[in-house]
Amino acid sequence: MADKYTAENILTDTQKRISNAFDVFDHENNKTVDVREIGTIIRSLGCFPSEAELHDIIAELEEEEPTGFVCYEKFLPAMTKILLERKFRPIKEDLLLQAFEVLDQQKKGHLEPGELSRYLTQEGEPFTQEEMDEMLSAAVDPDKNVIFYKDFVSMMTYDDTR
Structure with missing residues (x-):
């Protein structure tokens, strides 16, 4: 049971970090951010993708008809997965x-x-x-x-x- 509790805490803490970072750039308080801010948000969370990798992430997050904004509902699961898999870690x-x-x-x-x-x-x-x-x-x-x-x-x- 202790392992599950720890995993749940890690997930909750990770999602809180993501939410807090996203909220800094949600200037309209409508659970969306400008697509140009996504790289900054991701880097603030300790992930450092290349420009090509960042473009791939943004392509996944944008709507079928790009609006120039990314919604929180799409960002949260994608960023949670990135953080939990420890992708795009900084160079030593x-x-x-x-x-x-x-x-x-x-x-x-x-x-x-x-x-x-x-x-x-x-x-x-x-x-x-x-x-x-x-x-x-x-x-x-x-x-x-x-x-x-x-x-x-x-x-x-x-x-x-x-």
């Missing part, structure tokens, strides 16, 4: 640090903003200019005008204690 800090170290071929302990920008806008799933600007504003050391990636990795990794 040590793996992210290794990625930066690969880019730092001279082993300087930092990257130049232009250098990181080239990697992130021309390789893999490219960042938009807006995303790049936002990242650099947080990553670049204002005194040295470089990215001390060990500090940046610590700042941007998610504490997954839930």
